[in-house]
Amino acid sequence: MIQALKNNFGHLFEDALLNEINQVGTFKEVPEGFKLMEIGDYVKAMPLLISGAIKILREDTDGDELLLYFLEKGDTCAMTLTCCVAHTKSEIRAIAETDAKLIMIPIQQMEEWSEKYKSWRHFVFESYHNRLNEMLETIDSIAFLKMDERLLKYLVEKVRISKDNTIHSTHQDIAYELHTSRVVISRLLKKLEKLGKIELNRSSILIKDM
Amino acid sequence: MIQALKNNFGHLFEDALLNEINQVGTFKEVPEGFKLMEIGDYVKAMPLLISGAIKILREDTDGDELLLYFLEKGDTCAMTLTCCVAHTKSEIRAIAETDAKLIMIPIQQMEEWSEKYKSWRHFVFESYHNRLNEMLETIDSIAFLKMDERLLKYLVEKVRISKDNTIHSTHQDIAYELHTSRVVISRLLKKLEKLGKIELNRSSILIKDM
């Protein structure tokens, strides 16, 4: 685990802190689709993402879903941070988008490290910063873009994370994450296919040229 | 200024920190409508809000606006925080919603205080927490509510902040902040008036019963 830590966080944390993380953290490996956190959960540990991707979702009272953003290698979940500090319930759901490896840090250490390590404080602030910016991006998309543009942006992001040029989702999956209906997504995807940007197959979408 | 500090932040900060804030902070009083920050500005100081309210707005590349949330007494601007730490440009615009009093803290102190004062760290984390939650609220509204519900929510929030039961805005003003058109707002307001919830006058809306 110490090697994974050094590779992914060595440029951020000094050795003393890396060692402390190594002491108290636990390694965790989860498969694609694994639910890491549910809305309403109390949070007892903070994740450092070593590899893979995690999608963060919001749900309203009627059960309607919306994708907020993805976490990637080197990220942590700022929502978790706030929950840890304030001892409040999670406002979001976290699902492994791909197989993922992470290190879970019990929240007890955080206060101490914030005092002791400047690099830890910077990491935490930086995380908040990134997360706020992701949220702004999300707001921009919902507020200012039409559905076809949102879909395009979604596909680009998704294919970037998957790291091959195929997206293995059904139209229904996509509709959930963009909070619209399957028919709408099928309609718009067909339009994109006619434009030559993608190729549609059963349960998968090949991205040709974006 | 020290008295205003004690009244508004005395329950959060110990005396030593209050004194430091008093030393380096500068008092600022701004009228309604005053632009405190523009998109693209570099930020050199962090505001503590003593009285009044500040609205935080987002704008897209076409100049379309959207209200994100309001800051009130005791709040600080988390966006400013992140900009201070990361030395990046502001992503948002900040306008005084009412006459407001604030204390501006130069960013140099922040790093030092984060190390020295646990209460300061807590305040900063708490601010991020609050701002992330406000952003989630905003996302919920845009993504899950119809325009009539968003308008209602907007009116309730606005009247709460104004602290009398009248909103002094034109339909066009409201349309900007909700990112829709004047005609749509007029239409929906008329419907609310017919339901007996509000009373419309030139450039002002009386909230009767929500």
Added chain:
DNA sequence: GCGCTACAGTAACATTGGTTACACAGGCAT
């Protein structure tokens, strides 16, 4: 008073997106 401008009301229409309904195909279990 007159003229000007900002604000509001409303109709008619266009567009986007959501809904319903149904046909058809791929793939799996039997």
Added chain:
DNA sequence: ATGCCTGTGTAACCAATGTTACTGTAGCGC
């Protein structure tokens, strides 16, 4: 093969929202 379930394509329709255009009116400066 047969049947079944899931996923996709498509048409027809509806509701919500955005757009254009025109009206009337309040308030202000002169």
